[in-house]
Amino acid sequence: NEAAIVIDDVADAAAEYSMVPSNDPSDSPSSKPTDEPTNEPTTEEPTNEPSTMHSTTPSMPPSILSSSSPSNMPLTPTSTPSRSSNPTYTPSSTPSIASSDSPSSIPSQQPTPIPTLSPTASPSTSNAPTKQFIPGDLTLIDTDLNIRMSSGLSVKLIATTGERPRYANGKESNEKFHGMMDGAGIVELSNGRGYVYVSNSEISSGGGGVYGLYFDEAGSIVNYKTLLDDTTRNCGGGLSPWNTWISCEETTGGQCWQVDPDPEGVYHETPMETLLGGDGGRYETVACDNRNPDRPIFFTTEDHEYGALRRFEADGNGWDALHTGGTTTFLRIMDDSTFRWTTNEFAAKNSAVTYYRNAEGVIYHEGLLYFVAKKTRTLFILNLATMTYESERTGDQFSGKGSFNAQPDQVVLGENFKRWIYFTEDGGSSPGVYVRDVKGTYYTIFEAMEGSRYSGLGGDDPDETVGIALSPDRRKLYAGFQDAGLLMEFTRDDGFPFE
Numbered sequence: 001n002e003a004a005i006v007i008d009d010v011a012d013a014a015a016e017y018s019m020v021p022s023n024d025p026s027d028s029p030s031s032k033p034t035d036e037p038t039n040e041p042t043t044e045e046p047t048n049e050p051s052t053m054h055s056t057t058p059s060m061p062p063s064i065l066s067s068s069s070p071s072n073m074p075l076t077p078t079s080t081p082s083r084s085s086n087p088t089y090t091p092s093s094t095p096s097i098a099s100s101d102s103p104s105s106i107p108s109q110q111p112t113p114i115p116t117l118s119p120t121a122s123p124s125t126s127n128a129p130t131k132q133f134i135p136g137d138l139t140l141i142d143t144d145l146n147i148r149m150s151s152g153l154s155v156k157l158i159a160t161t162g163e164r165p166r167y168a169n170g171k172e173s174n175e176k177f178h179g180m181m182d183g184a185g186i187v188e189l190s191n192g193r194g195y196v197y198v199s200n201s202e203i204s205s206g207g208g209g210v211y212g213l214y215f216d217e218a219g220s221i222v223n224y225k226t227l228l229d230d231t232t233r234n235c236g237g238g239l240s241p242w243n244t245w246i247s248c249e250e251t252t253g254g255q256c257w258q259v260d261p262d263p264e265g266v267y268h269e270t271p272m273e274t275l276l277g278g279d280g281g282r283y284e285t286v287a288c289d290n291r292n293p294d295r296p297i298f299f300t301t302e303d304h305e306y307g308a309l310r311r312f313e314a315d316g317n318g319w320d321a322l323h324t325g326g327t328t329t330f331l332r333i334m335d336d337s338t339f340r341w342t343t344n345e346f347a348a349k350n351s352a353v354t355y356y357r358n359a360e361g362v363i364y365h366e367g368l369l370y371f372v373a374k375k376t377r378t379l380f381i382l383n384l385a386t387m388t389y390e391s392e393r394t395g396d397q398f399s400g401k402g403s404f405n406a407q408p409d410q411v412v413l414g415e416n417f418k419r420w421i422y423f424t425e426d427g428g429s430s431p432g433v434y435v436r437d438v439k440g441t442y443y444t445i446f447e448a449m450e451g452s453r454y455s456g457l458g459g460d461d462p463d464e465t466v467g468i469a470l471s472p473d474r475r476k477l478y479a480g481f482q483d484a485g486l487l488m489e490f491t492r493d494d495g496f497p498f499e
Helices: 002-016 345-355
Strands: 140-142 147-149 153-160 181-188 195-201 208-215 221-231 234-239 245-254 256-259 281-289 297-302 310-314 326-333 339-342 359-365 368-373 378-383 388-393 407-413 421-426 432-436 442-448 465-470 477-481 486-492
Touching: 147 153, 153 442, 181 245, 181 477, 195 234, 208 234, 208 245, 221 245, 221 256, 234 359, 281 368, 297 359, 297 368, 326 345, 339 345, 359 421, 368 407, 407 465, 421 465, 432 465, 442 477
Parallel strands: 181 234, 181 465, 234 281, 281 359, 359 407
Antiparallel strands: 140 147, 147 442, 153 486, 181 195, 195 208, 208 221, 234 245, 245 256, 245 281, 281 297, 297 310, 310 326, 326 339, 359 368, 368 378, 378 388, 407 421, 421 432, 432 442, 465 477, 477 486
């Protein structure tokens, strides 16, 4: 009965905040972020009523790291893996990303003729010339996987739900690949032992968990195993500064679990519930601001219309920091393009239902916190130094073919030259993976073919893209389709890393 009263109180309070955020752009950018830690939270609440206006154009995107001289990355042909039948190419009339004044790792803006690739049972070396990568032109069609891809990409299917992953030595896993895969991350192992693709399972009623697909340094699969089980609807998650995976349960009373994927780790066999989830909720994703290693700050989103974004400042660093103590505050967005961290969770829930209902993916980078609200298709960018924010509607400023018009979900940040942000998509007739550049323009990396098995035919709900992650050298992009149970590996034919 007490829970019902609280919900009613929140609903009544939310009625006072019935405004819909404006999509009008801000007249002025926010100031430059600093390297100082996040401002201390406050319990002070505003006396003015929120207005209906807030900024919608981000003024503080991450900067481009350009070079005054050309990149020394190789442009030689690389292995072109493929397990599909002959892909076909269609000419593109869509220009690529605008060029900059400094040399770029991407060659000329015009696509070059690409010879048809012969299907192979396993990855093989291609004698084809180097192909340029043009995000958004979608000239390549894979009829086996029913996807369209940007030119200059190769793809192979590396795991399928219900089947045993095949290792590089020809053997198979003892376990079948998990169902309802969702959020994922990459954990690099020390001493040249490769890396782990850590993947959640969103199965309900205690059937969820976390699984590890292990790769050697060359990027070949060598192992697959269960890392956490008996949990429910493990949706998104995030990485800690000490190389562990935090897996979030998206269910009533759900929690966030810390998992150590390293077989040599002290806690590898003993995953633990963390303090991030408090009394429980429908949690999604975690990001960390580690500028002060003695007091790292974790941000956790909640997929609920009253799901307040949580800020947990740990009392220490390392595994125990998420289990022993810290301070939790909540995000309250104001009407004047500012925000504050408050201990008043009730006020923060009102703010969530007004501005950022059903928050999903979240990432931190250089003093800025990025997160998406899926119901309103909004990307928020919080400047943690100035305590101001900007927002935009995802996919509105779009270039090339495809369309990012369904709900944004998981978010991954590129870290090389262009500071791209990658998004997965929940639903729509052609769910895909998309990228946003520093100017706020979106492009398609790949997307499902309309009318395919991912489109929700026969009364089924449309599929969603999940599991986006980049290998440690950023030359392999992993992503999949949840309902279809397919995990794919994408590489650039020019040998460059994904930006």
